[in-house]
Amino acid sequence: MTILVTGGAGFIGSNFVLDWLAQSDEPVVNLDKLTYAGNLQNLSSLDGDARHIFVRGDIGDSALLTDLLSRHQPRAILNFAAESHVDRSIHGPEDFIQTNILGTFHLLESVRAYWGALPADAKAAFRFLHVSTDEVYGSLSKTDPAFTENNKYEPNSPYSASKAASDHLVRAYHHTYGLPVLTTNCSNNYGPYHFPEKLIPLMIVNAQVGKPLPVYGDGQQIRDWLYVKDHCSAIRRVLEAGQLGETYNVGGWNEKPNLDIVHTVCALLDELKPRADGKPYKEQITYVTDRPGHDRRYAIDARKLEQQLGWKPAETFETGIRKTVQWYLDHPQWVADVLSGGYRDWVEKHYGGNDKSAT
Ligand code: NAD
Numbered sequence: 424m425t426i427l428v429t430g431g432a433g434f435i436g437s438n439f440v441l442d443w444l445a446q447s448d449e450p451v452v453n454l455d456k457l458t459y460a461g462n463l464q465n466l467s468s469l470d471g472d473a474r475h476i477f478v479r480g481d482i483g484d485s486a487l488l489t490d491l492l493s494r495h496q497p498r499a500i501l502n503f504a505a506e507s508h509v510d511r512s513i514h515g516p517e518d519f520i521q522t523n524i525l526g527t528f529h530l531l532e533s534v535r536a537y538w539g540a541l542p543a544d545a546k547a548a549f550r551f552l553h554v555s556t557d558e559v560y561g562s563l564s565k566t567d568p569a570f571t572e573n574n575k576y577e578p579n580s581p582y583s584a585s586k587a588a589s590d591h592l593v594r595a596y597h598h599t600y601g602l603p604v605l606t607t608n609c610s611n612n613y614g615p616y617h618f619p620e621k622l623i624p625l626m627i628v629n630a631q632v633g634k635p636l637p638v639y640g641d642g643q644q645i646r647d648w649l650y651v652k653d654h655c656s657a658i659r660r661v662l663e664a665g666q667l668g669e670t671y672n673v674g675g676w677n678e679k680p681n682l683d684i685v686h687t688v689c690a691l692l693d694e695l696k697p698r699a700d701g702k703p704y705k706e707q708i709t710y711v712t713d714r715p716g717h718d719r720r721y722a723i724d725a726r727k728l729e730q731q732l733g734w735k736p737a738e739t740f741e742t743g744i745r746k747t748v749q750w751y752l753d754h755p756q757w758v759a760d761v762l763s764g765g766y767r768d769w770v771e772k773h774y775g776g777n778d779k780s781a782t
């Protein structure tokens with residue numbers, strides 16, 4: 424038995440692969456294009472581990488997919504691969520359309536052909552799990568109830584629109600072709616290996632080097648935060664027991680305004696690595712121009728997943744954010760390599776002439 428993970432060198436994907444192989448001996452084929460967001464250093468603890476087969480490639484490359492599927496015969500595919508940063512989607516939406524929409528479409532086509540030719544028992548057991556976001560539901564007011572799986576899709580950014588389109592394609596492949604799909608829509612993740620362009624790691628990294636901590640607009644936008652390993656456990660549970668064709672919201676019941684998040688990060692740094700001048704890190708907070716079309720509030724109602732599949736997050740926000748800040752303090756080389764771009768040389772440096780990514 425084997426699973427195929429796409430985007431497994433990114434933030435959530437790499438956490439998923441590490442957790443999977445810590446709990447199971449079932450091999451993982453990890454297909455990742457290694458865009459700026461893909462970092463093989465996240466997976467360096469798996470060096471030499473035959474259970475992890477890394478392949479550098481694009482989910483939209485049908486020939487590569489057909490070859491990988493026929494060679495490895497996965498029993499499940501978990502699709503993490505995406506362009507994921509809202510600000511980048513505002514500056515340049517094209518990559519988002521290319522990977523999140525067209526890439527998912529080509530992936531679904533390759534998977535449909537593979538699945539259609541499987542023997543009956545393997546066909547029945549097969550799963551395609553699509554990892555998506557709460558942003559597809561749009562923005563809530565302060566008093567709106569949290570998003571349930573029945574909320575209508577109202578995406579507001581090129582990123583969320585491209586994820587919404589991919590969710591619709593996945594849904595359509597189930598209804599039209601019977602492809603055994605599952606979709607998860609999760610809130611904001613945080614934790615180890617988070618690329619420091621996103622709020623929490625950016626604040627941790629900027630604070631330590633004396634840079635401004637840029638808060639968009641009034642900082643009162645609300646997000647629900649989930650520790651990444653809890654997202655990974657939710658995905659494992661949905662893969663194991665989810666009802667075919669269903670979607671599951673995943674969240675941490677941790678709604679917080681952005682400014683509170685930044686204050687919490689600053690307070691933890693004050694405790695764990697005080698500034699040399701003894702001043703509080705929150706002095707570095709700077710209010711900057713708001714994100715265009717900035718969604719005001721996201722909130723997740725995760726009761727379906729909790730009640731039907733018995734999933735619960737293991738971390739509270741307080742325990743998860745402390746672990747996260749500590750992780751960044753404990754991994755200065757990872758941060759330095761990301762900031763210098765050195766992480767991008769990893770494949771070359773590490774695999775040398777014997778590039779495992781070649782298929
Ligand atoms: P990320 O940007 O850190 O990683 C994405 C990974 O996908 C990278 O390794 C990248 O190299 C790879 N990739 C990009 N385009 C590819 C392509 N065409 N073919 C193959 N690989 C490609 O993203 P993340 O934060 O880990 O998010 C993973 C998934 O989870 C995404 O689908 C995202 O929409 C979803 N999600 C993220 C969050 C969050 O808070 N980060 C929350 C909910 C859902």
Ligand code: DAU
Nearest residue numbers: 507508509556557558610611620621622637638639644681
């Ligand atoms: O809700 C799930 C989504 O969460 C995922 O689908 C996305 O892939 C992921 O990137 C994340 O999107 P957000 O836009 O919510 O995350 P980001 O970390 O970019 O921003 C979080 C909030 O903080 C948002 O309201 C914008 C604000 N922000 C962000 C940055 C980078 C700031 O105020 N300053 C910043 O510098």
